[in-house]
Amino acid sequence: MDKTTTTAGKCPVMHGGNTATGASVMDWWPNALSLDILHQHDTKTDPMGASFDYRDAVKGLDVEALKKDLHALMTDSQDWWPADWGHYGGLMIRMAWHAAGSYRIADGRGGAGTGNQRFAPLNSWPDNVNLDKARRLLWPIKKKYGNKISWADLIILAGTVAYESMGLKTFGFAFGREDIWHPEKDTYWGSEKEWLATSDDPNSRYSGDRNLENPLAAVMMGLIYVNPEGVDGKPDPLRTAKDVRETFARMAMNDEETVALTAGGHTVGKCHGNGDAALLGPDPEAAEVEDQGLGWINKTARGIGRDAVTSGIEGAWTTHPTQWDNGYFAMLLEHEWESRKSPAGAWQWEPVDIKEEDKPVDVEDPSIRYNPIMTDADMAMKMDPEYRKISERFYRDPDALSEAFARAWFKLTHRDMGPKSRYIGPWVPQEDLIWQDPVPTGRADYDVNAVKAKIAASGLSVSDMVATAWDSARTFRGSDMRGGANGARIRLEPQKDWEGNEPERLARVLATLEPIAAESGASLADVIVLAGNVGIEQAAKAAGIDVSVPFAPGRGDATAEMTDGESFEPLEPIHDGYRNWLKKDYVVSAEELMLDRTQLMGLTAPEMTVLVGGMRVLGTNHGGSKHGVFTDREGALTNDFFVNLTDMANTWVPTGSNLYEIRDRQTGEVKWTATRVDLVFGSNAILRAYAEVYAQDDSQEKFVQDFVAAWTQVMNADRFDLA
């Protein structure tokens, strides 16, 4: 419990203020579904209002002036938090790396795209100690350029300019990261109840032979990646190497990128641990109001400059820590290292023997020199045989390191922005990079109605058309803007073979649609979506309602060469969630997976409800789960799912598997089979309330209109080219 709640709880009548978050519904019923995750970042919490569009506003930014100011800031040391050796580069880079480095491929969450480092829990993570100072140092610049620059963009730009100012030729930079105004509710950071809990913790993220729980990509609660002192705090570079390899792979980085990033990161700056870590004040979330939102303040000692304590490790890696050079490998590979304790009591590696002039100087007094240091992760770059080969190559060829690092830094800091079409500004690199999932622009000048007529005459059923379009579009996730119908990657490996995509049906439908695309000049991606729209229009008509589903042509077809198949694996849907999580050890209920995926697709709970209700009556196999169609009027877009689900003439009978039988209460006749996920829309109080809206006698028209709106949103979720 923190101080605020203790004081408020003193009075026998008032236990905590009305704003305290304790005793919520979730506290009483911890297994309740949290629909809240679908309603985050509402316009009500956004001080800019619904009409403000950051991605428009940033186009009016004077980017050259901003960059000039950032360069000046790097060497403008402030008394309240002096720059080491008069240069803030190291601090700014660590801030940017920790913003970007929380990204993980399993669910695409984390990353630098939202400015979430300003909020809990990240603003108070043990690994983010003193990054609050870095952001406060940037405040005058944020203040000057105002809403034309988001915190999310500024944090990454500051790290990038820091490298430039120390001599690296960077690969580029794109604007376009929009800030959130409220901490995220949907990101799972682990279930430990203690910061930096070791792997023997009862709620550990590790099981078996050091298997890290998905979707996590850090070894401890409150760290970005690995423990710098060693696995569970015990120095052992070879064990740490395994942790580094696993965690960096979960951020989509291979060995070469990992060595480049670690070496390039630690070519500049230093670790801070010259003092007793126990003297540090509380983190920002727990700090007193007079500390102005800063945390970890050391009121008992100087605590700044050479006395700063951050990680507890103390020292710089290279001789010249404000220069981009090849000093990291010279230091690492040319010396023998032994593990010692820092002044703060942390494990670190120091050279057994080193010439005085090769030691880095003190951050305040250049006449004093100290030993350089390595963390256990740095030692892994030397001791692990694969990493070592790469390290030696980079040592011999500094230009190769600069090039590999510049590219890896760009990937690290832009990975969660999605395709290149979302990049804004004059410093966007022209080259197409495979991790951007490139899609060529498709034609928009063909006759849409003629294509629709051909599809309608092709003999495909409503279910075939709707299922294929849905399967093609539903991989989209807004967390890192990947997947979706654009590119028609559903016809490529691995998607064409995913169980949830019903490979045989898919192959048959594609064989019908491909010639239509070829004849008309439309992309297959467009034709797949158009077929879905034709199916919806036919199904609505069968239910007595005429609708025209909105459509914007112009999707392109990606080729296999443009596709990193392996990187699509985490997007595989199963049981209404992503297969990756089930394959591994992230065991949650199917309903939770459905909510999670709905959140990633950017849909609200009512939109999810109406979409599920429509899919169930159209006979589509939603995510590989086998179930009935919940209606006697197959192929008609009726509200029957909701009517039948809420009808007390039916009973739901468990069969012992994930399936339930829907039986007539009187006759016992089995009418349909349903999954747990289906039934949740009739049982969960909130979802049932939505279902009831669509089950009423006068709901049919509203159901179809709402379904078409939600459907269109899913089909266009990845049309960044339209924005």
Ligand code: HEM
């Ligand atoms: C392999 C995993 C890594 C580990 C375990 C690690 C660990 C650490 C630690 C313990 C510090 C000291 C923080 C302090 O006390 O001030 C630090 C600082 C730093 N790290 Fe890393 N790091 C890793 C990877 C990276 C990467 C990939 C980058 C950037 C590409 C990076 C950039 C930096 C920079 C620039 C600093 C200096 C901060 C300053 O001068 O204030 N690190 N790192």
